Amino acid sequence: MSAERKTKTIPDWKREEVDDIVGMLDSYESVGIVNIAGIPSRQLQDMRRELHGSAELRVSRNTLLKRALAEADLDVLSEHVHGQVGIIGTNDNPFGLFKTLEASKTPAPIGAGEIAPNDIVIPEGDTGVDPGPFVGDLQQAGAAARIMDGSIQVTEDSTVLEAGEEVSQVLANVLTELGIEPKEVGLDLRGVYSDGVVFSPEELEIDVDEYRADIESAVAGARNLSVNAVYPTAQTAGILLGKASGEAKALGIHAAIESPDLADDLVAKADAQLRALAVAIDDEEALPEELRDIEVPE
Amino acid sequence: MEYVYAALILHETGEELNEDNLTAVLESAGADVEESRVKALVAALEDVDIEEAVAEAAAVPAGG
Amino acid sequence: MEYVYAALILHETGEELNEDNLTAVLESAGADVEESRVKALVAALEDVDIEEAVAEAAAVPAGG
Amino acid sequence: MEYVYAALILHETGEELNEDNLTAVLESAGADVEESRVKALVAALEDVDIEEAVAEAAAVPAGG
Amino acid sequence: MEYVYAALILHETGEELNEDNLTAVLESAGADVEESRVKALVAALEDVDIEEAVAEAAAVPAGG
Amino acid sequence: MEYVYAALILHETGEELNEDNLTAVLESAGADVEESRVKALVAALEDVDIEEAVAEAAAVPAGG
Amino acid sequence: MEYVYAALILHETGEELNEDNLTAVLESAGADVEESRVKALVAALEDVDIEEAVAEAAAVPAGG
Numbered sequence: 001m002s003a004e005r006k007t008k009t010i011p012d013w014k015r016e017e018v019d020d021i022v023g024m025l026d027s028y029e030s031v032g033i034v035n036i037a038g039i040p041s042r043q044l045q046d047m048r049r050e051l052h053g054s055a056e057l058r059v060s061r062n063t064l065l066k067r068a069l070a071e072a073d074l075d076v077l078s079e080h081v082h083g084q085v086g087i088i089g090t091n092d093n094p095f096g097l098f099k100t101l102e103a104s105k106t107p108a109p110i111g112a113g114e115i116a117p118n119d120i121v122i123p124e125g126d127t128g129v130d131p132g133p134f135v136g137d138l139q140q141a142g143a144a145a146r147i148m149d150g151s152i153q154v155t156e157d158s159t160v161l162e163a164g165e166e167v168s169q170v171l172a173n174v175l176t177e178l179g180i181e182p183k184e185v186g187l188d189l190r191g192v193y194s195d196g197v198v199f200s201p202e203e204l205e206i207d208v209d210e211y212r213a214d215i216e217s218a219v220a221g222a223r224n225l226s227v228n229a230v231y232p233t234a235q236t237a238g239i240l241l242g243k244a245s246g247e248a249k250a251l252g253i254h255a256a257i258e259s260p261d262l263a264d265d266l267v268a269k270a271d272a273q274l275r276a277l278a279v280a281i282d283d284e285e286a287l288p289e290e291l292r293d294i295e296v297p298e
Numbered sequence: 299m300e301y302v303y304a305a306l307i308l309h310e311t312g313e314e315l316n317e318d319n320l321t322a323v324l325e326s327a328g329a330d331v332e333e334s335r336v337k338a339l340v341a342a343l344e345d346v347d348i349e350e351a352v353a354e355a356a357a358v359p360a361g362g
Numbered sequence: 363m364e365y366v367y368a369a370l371i372l373h374e375t376g377e378e379l380n381e382d383n384l385t386a387v388l389e390s391a392g393a394d395v396e397e398s399r400v401k402a403l404v405a406a407l408e409d410v411d412i413e414e415a416v417a418e419a420a421a422v423p424a425g426g
Numbered sequence: 427m428e429y430v431y432a433a434l435i436l437h438e439t440g441e442e443l444n445e446d447n448l449t450a451v452l453e454s455a456g457a458d459v460e461e462s463r464v465k466a467l468v469a470a471l472e473d474v475d476i477e478e479a480v481a482e483a484a485a486v487p488a489g490g
Numbered sequence: 491m492e493y494v495y496a497a498l499i500l501h502e503t504g505e506e507l508n509e510d511n512l513t514a515v516l517e518s519a520g521a522d523v524e525e526s527r528v529k530a531l532v533a534a535l536e537d538v539d540i541e542e543a544v545a546e547a548a549a550v551p552a553g554g
Numbered sequence: 555m556e557y558v559y560a561a562l563i564l565h566e567t568g569e570e571l572n573e574d575n576l577t578a579v580l581e582s583a584g585a586d587v588e589e590s591r592v593k594a595l596v597a598a599l600e601d602v603d604i605e606e607a608v609a610e611a612a613a614v615p616a617g618g
Numbered sequence: 619m620e621y622v623y624a625a626l627i628l629h630e631t632g633e634e635l636n637e638d639n640l641t642a643v644l645e646s647a648g649a650d651v652e653e654s655r656v657k658a659l660v661a662a663l664e665d666v667d668i669e670e671a672v673a674e675a676a677a678v679p680a681g682g
Binding site (some may be wrong): 555560562563564566567568569575578580581582583584585 | 619620623624626627630631632633639643644645646647648649
């Protein structure tokens with residue numbers, strides 16, 4: 001079924017809508033499909049406003065989205081169009097888009113019967129709730145709780161539900177009472193197309209700490225190479241000088257070279273040897289007063 | 299690590315750390331550049347203070 | 363340090379560590395390449411096992 | 427390391443740390459002097475306070 | 491320390507560690523060479539494995 | 555302390571560590587030698603591996 | 619180290635630290651005394667406050 005024929009069979013408003021979406025798809029470097037299920041429309045408006053300038057969000061009927069994707073040669077994204085979704089476009093790169101969307105997510109309460117998206121933990125600490133039946137609710141929900149100092153306290157971080165499990169009525173009540181909002185609500189990226197490649201959200205999640213660690217180890221490795229290969233740079237010349245002078249000093253002390261620069265160290269070394277030998281001598285009578293009872297260094 | 303080294307070169311020369319520049323450095327070294335890795339690196343480095351990471355690396359001897 | 367990074371990129375990509383390649387990498391990063399420093403680097407690395415030299419911790423002055 | 431040792435000798439004797447003096451010291455010791463390495467060393471040491479670098483190393487305990 | 495540095499240079503270049511060579515290196519660096527110190531240095535280093543003594547410096551943990 | 559240093563000298567020169575030798579060294583340095591202390595030291599060192607004991611001190615960082 | 623030990627013995631017995639005394643102590647211990655090392659040591663210790671050098675070394679925590 002060619003787009004040509006379809007064009008003639010759909011009403012004008014749909015035609016315009018599709019053309020609009022195609023225009024949007026064409027105007028961005030990266031376009032993706034986001035899941036918007038469960039986001040109240042007011043919050044969706046807020047998010048759209050927040051994204052303004054970095055990304056554009058558009059919601060339409062799924063049939064029209066699919067048609068637009070087909071016309072823009074983006075069929076590869078069609079598989080993500082199901083349920084309540086939107087199209088997002090940006091000139092940022094997909095990793096940046098993912099980061100932006102994750103950052104815009106807000107915590108939300110979870111209700112009874114919902115599936116936990118991640119482990120739910122009730123943290124250790126004073127709940128601030130007066131002693132009463134709530135301590136029993138906490139315990140029933142799986143938290144280590146007791147009454148202490150006139151209030152209900154959670155005695156250790158307690159994982160009360162694991163990701164994928166269903167929230168019970170008791171737990172939902174407890175979480176509400178404690179103000180714990182375990183859900184992250186926001187635009188959930190299902191897939192992004194950019195420069196010929198479709199990225200899944202898993203691929204887009206960047207571990208910044210890992211990159212930081214990589215940089216540090218790259219810098220350290222380069223410095224090592226510079227020093228070990230004796231290729232001085234502005235950053236490593238000082239280290240090389242220090243290394244060379246340390247080597248000279250080690251040689252001088254080892255060989256007991258009579259140099260004014262080493263005299264202090266040689267005297268110190270002789271003294272250290274004297275003390276070391278004294279430590280090895282069991283008979284106190286054999287030692288002068290100052291060398292008795294020397295603590296054996298750890 | 300060539301991607302990270304490329305980023306560090308650009309950092310030293312003061313050039314912008316963007317996809318085009320990274321790709322250029324890597325290609326000049328004969329690397330098969332994976333666009334997605336370049337993209338990921340650029341995005342990741344937006345959140346990394348390279349100056350600070352370099353200073354920190356300098357303070358600690360690299361593991362032997 | 364960009365010269366050292368350039369050497370490390372070439373080492374990673376498996377390209378030969380010679381003056382031309384080093385210069386190409388540095389120029390691609392917008393560096394003002396000094397021929398003598400490139401030459402010195404090639405000379406310094408001639409008999410060096412880069413893998414090993416990178417892994418071996420260099421002495422760091424206190425308070426570095 | 428002979429290049430670095432040569433720099434330190436000049437520092438100790440109070441002679442200027444330039445290419446000619448470094449080359450002279452190295453040649454007197456029978457070294458095959460590479461001009462580029464001499465140049466690179468002089469350039470790298472330009473902004474380094476040798477006194478300080480040596481003192482810092484001395485603060486680190488020297489092996490016996 | 492210039493005497494010790496001079497010894498280390500000769501060790502690196504593989505030249506013999508004798509009075510003449512030490513004196514030549516020190517003079518090339520503009521030092522006022524004291525014959526007795528040169529003699530003493532040669533004597534002190536006679537039975538010393540310089541490689542090993544220097545390696546001891548490397549074995550010292552680098553300050554943080 | 556001079557008694558113990560005298561023992562260390564004899565250890566270095568390879569002379570036997572006996573009462574006569576210790577006394578000779580101490581007297582050469584102008585010390586008033588106490589026979590009983592010399593005896594006690596010789597006896598005490600009989601069971602000591604001086605090389606080993608001293609080597610431990612070598613691990614002691616020399617003050618900078 | 620026998621030269622240094624000999625110097626410290628003289629320091630302990632309060633005798634003057636000169637070439638003759640050092641030589642006497644070393645010879646009494648059967649050492650082959652090298653005049654140049656004796657000279658160099660006396661010169662090197664000229665400006666050293668031995669008491670202080672020992673005290674400073676003691677202040678450094680002794681490594682095991």
